[in-house]
Amino acid sequence: MSAPPEPADGGQRLFVGGEWVEPDRGHYPVTDPATEETAGWAPEASAEQARAACAAAREAFGAWSRTRPEERAAVLGRAAAIIRERLVPYADLARAESGATTGTARAMQVGVAAARFRRYAGVEPAEWAVTPQINEAGPMGRAGVMGALALRQPVGVVTCVTSYNNPWANPAGKVAPALAMGNTVVVKPAPQDPLSVYRMAEALQEAGVPRGVVNVVSGRDVAVGEAAVASGDVDMVSFTGSTAVGRRIAEVCGRDMKRQLMELGGKGAALVFDDADLGSAVAGIGTTFSFYSGQICTAPTRVLAQRGVYDRVVEQLGAYAARLKVGDPREPDTVVGPVISAEHRARVESYVELGRKEGATVIAGGERPPLERGFYVAPTLLADCTNDMRVAREEIFGPVVVVIPFDDEEEGIALADDSEYGLIDYVWSGDVARAFRVARRLRAGGVGVNTVGRNMEAPFGGFKKSGVGRDVGSYALHAYSEVQAIVWPG
Numbered sequence: 001m002s003a004p005p006e007p008a009d010g011g012q013r014l015f016v017g018g019e020w021v022e023p024d025r026g027h028y029p030v031t032d033p034a035t036e037e038t039a040g041w042a043p044e045a046s047a048e049q050a051r052a053a054c055a056a057a058r059e060a061f062g063a064w065s066r067t068r069p070e071e072r073a074a075v076l077g078r079a080a081a082i083i084r085e086r087l088v089p090y091a092d093l094a095r096a097e098s099g100a101t102t103g104t105a106r107a108m109q110v111g112v113a114a115a116r117f118r119r120y121a122g123v124e125p126a127e128w129a130v131t132p133q134i135n136e137a138g139p140m141g142r143a144g145v146m147g148a149l150a151l152r153q154p155v156g157v158v159t160c161v162t163s164y165n166n167p168w169a170n171p172a173g174k175v176a177p178a179l180a181m182g183n184t185v186v187v188k189p190a191p192q193d194p195l196s197v198y199r200m201a202e203a204l205q206e207a208g209v210p211r212g213v214v215n216v217v218s219g220r221d222v223a224v225g226e227a228a229v230a231s232g233d234v235d236m237v238s239f240t241g242s243t244a245v246g247r248r249i250a251e252v253c254g255r256d257m258k259r260q261l262m263e264l265g266g267k268g269a270a271l272v273f274d275d276a277d278l279g280s281a282v283a284g285i286g287t288t289f290s291f292y293s294g295q296i297c298t299a300p301t302r303v304l305a306q307r308g309v310y311d312r313v314v315e316q317l318g319a320y321a322a323r324l325k326v327g328d329p330r331e332p333d334t335v336v337g338p339v340i341s342a343e344h345r346a347r348v349e350s351y352v353e354l355g356r357k358e359g360a361t362v363i364a365g366g367e368r369p370p371l372e373r374g375f376y377v378a379p380t381l382l383a384d385c386t387n388d389m390r391v392a393r394e395e396i397f398g399p400v401v402v403v404i405p406f407d408d409e410e411e412g413i414a415l416a417d418d419s420e421y422g423l424i425d426y427v428w429s430g431d432v433a434r435a436f437r438v439a440r441r442l443r444a445g446g447v448g449v450n451t452v453g454r455n456m457e458a459p460f461g462g463f464k465k466s467g468v469g470r471d472v473g474s475y476a477l478h479a480y481s482e483v484q485a486i487v488w489p490g
Contacts, residue, residue, distance in 0.1 A: 011041035012194075014049060014218070015201040017056035018211025024049055028220060030195055033099030033338035034329050034374045040097065040195045045217040047227035050188070053215035054231035057157040057184040060212030065154045065182035069123060072180055077121035078207035083114040083200070090168070090199055097193035098167055099338040099375070100292065101329040108291075113172035113200065119456075120180040123477065147488045152481040154182035155259055156235030159228045161249070162197065163240040164190035164340050165295040171197050174238045174261075175204075175214065177476035183236075186215045188228045190241075192340050194218035226252070235259060236480070242395075243421075243465045250468070261469040261479050263297070263461060265395040266423030269416035270300035271406075271438065274308035276428035277450070282316045284426065284452040285401060289321055289379035290335045294399035295344075297466075298424045300452060302392055303403045304412050310405045314363055314383045317401065321364035321379035327371060338375040339398055345375040348398030355382045355391040360402065387415050395421070409438060417443045422463030426452060445470070 011027035013020040023043035032039040045053075064072070083090065091105040100109060160174040171187055178185050189197040194216075201216045217224060229237050230252050236259035239249050243264040253260050272281045288299040305313040329337035339345050352366055365380030377398050385392050385402040392402050406412040416425055425444040429435040432449070439447035445462040454460075457473035471479045 012043050012198050014043045014045055014053075015198060015205075015214070015216040016049060016053045017059075017215065018205070021049070023219075025219065025221075028191075030097050030193060031341065032096045033340055034096075036342075036373050036375070040093075042191070042194045042218050044221070045219045045224050047221075047223045050186070050217045050219075050224045050227035051231050051233075053186045053217045054157060054159070054228060054233040056212040057186050057215055058233035060210060061154075061157055061184045064179075064184055064210060064213050067182070069180070069182075072182065073121040073123060075121075075204070075207050075209050076117045076176055076180060079203045079209075080114045080117035080121060082203040082206055083110060083117065086199075086203070087111065087114070090196065093199065094167055094193075094196045095329055097195050098164065099329055099340060100166075101334050101337050102332065104292065104337075105329075109166055109168040109196075112166075113168035115456075116169065116172040117176045119473075120176040120477075123180055149486045151484045151486065152181065152477070153484045155480055155482055156183060157233050158183045158185050158236045158238055158480060159231075159234045160185055160187045161225060161229070161237065161239040161241065162187065162189050164192040165292045167193045167196035168200065170240055171200060173471065173476065174240075175200070177471070178238070178480040179209070179213065181477055181480045183480055184213045184215075186217065186228050186234070188225050189216065189218050191218065191220040229253070232256070236261070238471075238480075239263070246467070259482075261471060262467040263471070264423075264465060264467045265421055266297035266299070266462065266466055267302050267393065267395055267419050267421040268298060268300045268424050268426060268444075269302045269304055269419070269442075270426040271412045271416060271428065272303060272305045272309060272313055273409075273412075273427075273429040273431070273434070274306045275430035276309065277430065278309060278312060278316060280450060281428040282313070282320050284428070284448075285317060286320045286324075287452055288401050289324055289399040293337055293339050293377065294348075294379075295339060295397050297395070297397075298446075298454075300424075300426045301396065301401055302419075303401060304406050304415050305403055306412065307405050307407055310403070314381070314403055317403070318363035318381050318383075321381050321401075324379050326369045326376055326378060328374075336376075336379055336399060339377055340375070342375050344398070345377055348377050348396055348400060351391055351394070351396045351398070352380055352382070352400060355385070355389065355400075355402070358385075358389040358391060360385045360389065360391060365399070387418055393419065409434070413438060413441050420465045423466035424448065424462075 024046035025044035365378035459470040460472040461470040
């Protein structure tokens with residue numbers, strides 16, 4: 001199939017019902033965070049077009065849900081190959097609209113997206129059905145053996161509301177398992193960088209996804225997202241973003257008992273014990289400064305350092321932050337690119353100033369980098385913090401780390417859990433038994449022990465206000481499905 005036609009004004013079209021559609025409300029500029037220039041023109045959908053996308057997904061659901069899993073997997077496999085083949089141009093677009101460094105855009109955005117489509121193209125038959133069960137209790141109290149089969153059925157139409165920090169991997173992590181399970185989808189990408197999601201739709205269309213199975217509508221008006229969530233054609237909403245927005249979406253879903261998968265905010269605690277390998281701990285915590293410029297909910301932004309190593313942790317983290325090159329993400333030696341927008345830069349800077357007022361000491365950063373253009377924030381380390389400071393309690397979503405001392409294991413656990421968030425925490429200790437003991441007590445959906453690495457088959461999701469549900473690996477197949485029981489007399 002051919003690529004979507006370019007409109008006369010050079011703007012992107014919506015993807016609804018298998019067609020590239022002119023947006024009712026025209027286009028708006030997508031700004032390159034590194035240059036402050038226009039990276040492209042995104043379509044402004046109307047609420048009516050969002051509802052039309054949901055209706056198209058509903059119409060397509062019946063036929064798609066009845067296709068054999070192998071046929072759906074073949075489409076996903078072809079999409080993975082197309083995305084991999086176009087990795088460089090797709091990554092260039094992602095870099096231009098999100099500000100990610102070239103390496104991050106290629107490996108962690110487009111590369112991970114291709115891997116996720118490929119993973120869900122390789123679903124084993126055992127993941128589609130549960131082993132038949134035998135029940136000794138007959139119906140209506142009569143004796144007899146009853147056979148039972150538990151099946152995973154698709155939920156229906158899924159609205160996927162995606163985040164700006166990764167315009168490839170995040171949507172792929174929703175769309176691929178949803179399609180593999182036989183659902184149809186409407187994607188509402190983040191308004192800051194929606195263009196990559198349209199390229200994903202293009203790849204899926206070329207891979208042979210039927211009309212209406214995948215739809216993409218974008219816009220800056222909240223009415224577009226609200227329409228895509230509230231539509232009566234939608235059975236489930238998968239959302240990645242702030243806890244505040246997630247709460248509003250949950251209220252809408254609750255009225256109609258829609259299924260939800262919520263991946264929300266985080267304020268990850270990193271406990272560094274006296275016997276920790278400080279080189280490993282500092283390198284892991286330092287990813288907060290560089291990975292998406294700190295715009296990631298899983299970042300270890302709240303360091304809890306035992307007093308015996310507190311001063312060394314502060315000194316080494318400060319030196320680490322000072323060494324990182326901040327600048328043009330196209331340059332191969334750049335480590336820290338820009339944040340997404342001028343508004344977000346101002347928000348991050350306001351937190352740094354708030355930290356000063358609260359009594360924190362700025363060890364590194366704290367001033368805007370001397371670059372002529374772009375929305376840059378220097379990697380910033382705040383020491384002498386307490387857990388009741390706002391900079392220690394609220395998600396800053398930028399390259400800012402706070403450090404808090406603690407005395408013993410019990411106090412460290414208590415401080416870590418004294419948060420409304422519970423997405424991913426981290427423990428560094430040379431005593432592996434203690435590290436796992438502490439990890440099991442932390443109220444977080446995930447815990448990294450002496451690492452910030454991820455196992456992409458492990459369940460991902462949060463406790464408390466960090467979210468609802470689990471995805472990644474086979475857990476995503478469970479998230480985008482309903483369990484149906486079929487019972488018969490033996």
